[in-house]
Amino acid sequence: MKKKKYSISELASELEISPSSIRFYEEKGLINPERTKGNQRIYSMRDRARLKLILRGKRFGFSLSEISEMIGFANSEPEEKHQLERSLEYSEKKLSEIAQRKEELELIEKDLLEMKEKFIKRLQKLKE
Amino acid sequence: MKKKKYSISELASELEISPSSIRFYEEKGLINPERTKGNQRIYSMRDRARLKLILRGKRFGFSLSEISEMIGFANSEPEEKHQLERSLEYSEKKLSEIAQRKEELELIEKDLLEMKEKFIKRLQKLKE
DNA sequence: CTCAAACTTAAAGTTAAGTTAAACTTAAAT
DNA sequence: ATTTAAGTTTAACTTAACTTTAAGTTTGAG
Numbered sequence: 265m266k267k268k269k270y271s272i273s274e275l276a277s278e279l280e281i282s283p284s285s286i287r288f289y290e291e292k293g294l295i296n297p298e299r300t301k302g303n304q305r306i307y308s309m310r311d312r313a314r315l316k317l318i319l320r321g322k323r324f325g326f327s328l329s330e331i332s333e334m335i336g337f338a339n340s341e342p343e344e345k346h347q348l349e350r351s352l353e354y355s356e357k358k359l360s361e362i363a364q365r366k367e368e369l370e371l372i373e374k375d376l377l378e379m380k381e382k383f384i385k386r387l388q389k390l391k392e
Numbered sequence: 393m394k395k396k397k398y399s400i401s402e403l404a405s406e407l408e409i410s411p412s413s414i415r416f417y418e419e420k421g422l423i424n425p426e427r428t429k430g431n432q433r434i435y436s437m438r439d440r441a442r443l444k445l446i447l448r449g450k451r452f453g454f455s456l457s458e459i460s461e462m463i464g465f466a467n468s469e470p471e472e473k474h475q476l477e478r479s480l481e482y483s484e485k486k487l488s489e490i491a492q493r494k495e496e497l498e499l500i501e502k503d504l505l506e507m508k509e510k511f512i513k514r515l516q517k518l519k520e
Numbered sequence: 521c522t523c524a525a526a527c528t529t530a531a532a533g534t535t536a537a538g539t540t541a542a543a544c545t546t547a548a549a550t
Numbered sequence: 551a552t553t554t555a556a557g558t559t560t561a562a563c564t565t566a567a568c569t570t571t572a573a574g575t576t577t578g579a580g
Contacts, residue, residue, distance in 0.1 A: 320499060320503075321500065337507070338507050343518075345515070348511055349515070352515065355511065359501065359504050359508065362504070365497060369490060371448060372448055372490060373490050375445070375448075376487050377487070386471070387473070390471075
């Protein structure tokens with residue numbers, strides 16, 4: 265069991281983002297690291313995992329507030345039936361968004377493949 | 393053969409974006425519609441196709457300047473060998489970016505599926 | 521203890537991608 | 551011919567997501 269703790273700059277360089285971005289995410293309510301006696305931030309493995317999730321979400325195209333919403337749902341322990349149903353719906357909605365993105369990805373890929381083929385053919389003609 | 397021409401607002405409503413966005417894309421050099429005698433923009437099928445490509449690229453996460461670069465490559469008719477090779481490289485680079493995105497998509501999908509399963513299990517426990 | 525490196529906050533600055541507003545022109549409908 | 555809907559340009563405004571700066575504090579090495 266690793267209990268490693270990170271300073272802000274350690275974590276930043278590991279994740280290849282700037283310390284300021286990490287502070288910015290905190291300001292937006294996406295993470296909440298502990299503090300030392302002297303008020304400096306200390307990040308746990310859990311914090312690091314959460315940051316990775318944030319970055320993945322960003323690369324996918326979610327906005328910070330969407331990510332924040334998702335994290336909220338993921339971390340709440342809703343024992344009330346209605347709450348649970350809402351959370352379930354939410355995750356289904358996001359999953360269908362992902363399905364749509366996948367399709368779009370295929371379309372773009374097709375465009376690019378066609379482009380590539382054209383270039384290849386032209387190159388071959390040049391060699392004749 | 394359809395030779396339909398569009399006014400800016402027709403095209404905008406068809407693509408579900410605002411006329412101002414279309415003008416903005418033009419300002420950024422992404423399209424270049426013809427003009428009427430009275431200086432109003434007229435869009436051809438070709439322009440419409442290009443706009444669709446722009447929107448697809450955006451949904452994928454490309455920035456406007458990346459899209460602009462892509463369009464440049466797609467539309468150039470490079471007959472010089474070196475140019476062609478550069479274009480080929482470019483399309484391969486973009487294709488590998490897409491492959492990466494696909495993997496990330498899978499990761500996020502996994503996260504969300506886990507979340508969903510959790511919610512479902514809790515709901516079932518409530519019913520016991 | 522001292523000093524530099526790393527940290528802190530708060531506020532201002534930046535960039536991308538639009539949107540909105542003002543002032544004017546063109547096209548279409550009656 | 552007149553009115554109105556749609557279009558034009560230019561410039562200012564907006565929002566998200568950071569980044570930078572300034573001024574001060576904490577930590578770790580020697």
